[in-house]
Amino acid sequence: MMRQCTRPCRSFHIAGISALDLATTNTTIKCSGILNLSRTRGIVPIYRRQCHPESRGRRGYAVQTGFGQPTFETRPHILKEGELTPGISALEYHFRRHKLIEQLPVGAAAILVGNELKYRSGAVFYEFHQNPDFFYLSGFNEPRAVMVIEKPFENDYTFHLYVQPKDERKELWEGPRTGVDGALEMFNADEAGDIKFIRKYLDDIIARAQSIYMDIAPGNSEIASFFHPHVRRGTMEVNILELIKHHKKETTPRPLTRIVQSLRAVKSEAELKVMQKAGKISGRAITRAYGRRFAKEADLNAYLDYAFRIGGCEKSAYVPVVAGGKNALGIHYTRNDDILNDGEMVLIDAGGQYGGYCADISRAWPVNGKFTEPQKDLYHAVLNVQKECIKLATTSNSLESIHRSSVDLFAVELRNIGFDTSLSEINSILYPHYVGHHLGLDVHDCPEQPRRQNLKSGNVITIEPGIYVPVDNPKFPKHFRGIGIRIEDNVYIHDDSPIVTSGEAAKEIKDVEDACAAAWKDI
Structure with a gap:
């Protein structure tokens, strides 16, 4: 079988362009060579890519018409030419x-298991x-898939995708x-195969690998029974650890997630642009929500999900908090079913x-559009505190140091409005959560990153200090009790000049009240 190759070519000397040039420019050289999808291994079919050098440099297009996720050919309103996912090119996935x-x-094999439905x-x-x-x-967004990235030589890899x-x-x-042909054609796998033969494919890979990198993920399917030794057995004869042991490798794979x-x-420049778009759409939706009157938390919840989607997002990034009155004292209150008073x-x-x-944005505003004096204070x-912490979001600081500063700043700010409280009470009662976290493909992204490590240029974090005054604690001023306020923005770390990507969500008191007074007629 023959297919057009759409992969970003990995030759390091295409038209005199080096690997470093490719990595540091927006060059989008692609190999549009013919794919020889050869089947081997007898009764177990495997498909391999063979690119003809003389045809490199021309861009190929998808031959297959049905895929399990958007492509430029099937959804040009979602993807641009050369992109595998919105804003991210096939070439960038290769560089990752x-x-x-x-x-x-050299000799390592990294094994990653996709999620299941x-x-x-x-x-x-x-x-x-x-x-x-x-x-x-990979950019692959379908269930029941396994990826293997082998490193047979220095500066080269073999990408396997089993679907x-x-x-x-x-x-x-x-x-x-997408299927096996699509894994080669669109996702640029060097080798692809049917997921039901995964044990046999990995048998060969593990046998020749010198080291295995993989994280065991729990699950309850036949595939999971192979990749997780504590799950009941399906039809797989052995699990992955037994297979590794059989080939006399390390008893336990080396960790890969970290x-x-x-x-x-x-984050790359392309990722930053994608996150800026997510922040812009979300912030604009939140600001427009100020100007509408909602009787119930559920109504505001529904509006935000609608506004995110109609503005261009795929969906809400997570189950939101929509907390009226004292419900805001629950940090992750998600019932969203009460009346807004x-x-x-x-x-x-x-x-x-x-x-x-x-x-990931947090805002608080008065239901009737006007702050009372205690609410305003x-x-x-x-x-x-939030604005000062954003200034600290530089490569000279860590999340840990920013958090410590936020507690100290709150001690001053709260004292100025009449609180008589200790640092211990701030930490344990009024401000019990952390100042922020990494943000990206996950809401709480990259949890393996140490909080005490200085931030790096390219990190995206949240800055989200908040105060939650208990209803029935006489220690705190009565007119503040039952109020919960958190202000959260998404911040791109760029040396000493942090960039807020969620700035479309108004947060200055005057801007919030003006937005509340506006009669928005559209999204």
Whole structure:
């Protein structure tokens, strides 16, 4: 079988352009050579890519018409030419894989297992969400897939992608699958195969590998029974650890997640643009929500999800917090089913997802559009702390040092408005959460990154100080009790000049009140 090759060519001497030039410019050289999709290994089919050097430099297009996710040919309103996912090109995914193998020794094989579809009840399933490490390295967004990246030589890798095959009967019910040919054609795998033969494929790979990098992920399917030794057995004869032991490798694979997350934590220019778009759409939706009157938390919740989607996001990035009045004292209150009362504030923590990347924004405003004096004083205290912490979001500081500063700043701000409280009470009662976290493909992105490590240029973090005054604690001024305020922005670390990507969400008191007074007629 022959296919046009759309992969970004990995030759380091194409037209005199070096690997360094490719990595540091916007060059989009692609190999449009013919793919020789040869089948080997007898009864176990495997498909390999063979690119003809003389045809490199021309851009190929998809021959297959049905894929399990958007392509430029099938969804040009979502993807631009050359992109695998919104804003991220096939070439960038290649460079991500190349950066990973730079962290691995020659002879290593990195194995990543994609997520599976999860079911609520019977045949009713949850919306699929891919393993973010898997998505980061491939852009592949379908369930039941396994990726292997081998490093046979220095500065080179072999990309294997094992997926569900095309199945006319199942696709009639579930929609198109990308299939094995599509894994080669669109996702630039060097070798692809049917996921049901994964044990046999990995048998060969593990046998020749000198070291294995993989993180065991729990699950309850046949595939999971192979990759997780504590899950009940399916039809797989052995699990992955037994296979590794059989070939006399390390008994336990070396951890991979920490390495991948160190790459994910530093965003590229393309990722920044995607996150800026997610932040812009989400911030604009939140500002427009100020000008509408909602009777219930559920109404505001529904509006935000609608506004994120109609503005261009794929969906909400996570289950939002929409907390009226004292409900805002619950940091992650998500029932969102109460009444919004005149004279109280509403706190929201919400954001849209675009291209797989999350926005994460918190704002609080008066339900009737006008701050009372106590609300204004407490809001101003939180806003002052938040703005000072954003200034500290540089490569000279860590999340840990910014958090310590936020506590000290709150001690001053709260004292100025009449609180008589200790640092211990601030930490344990009034401000019990951390100042922020990394943000990206996950809302709480890259949790393996140490909080005490200085921030790096390219990190994206949240800055989200908040104050939550208990209803029934006489220690605190009565007129502040029952008020919860959190102000959260998304911040791109760029040396000593942090860039806020969620600035479309108004937060100055005058701007909030003006937006509340505006009669927005559209999204």
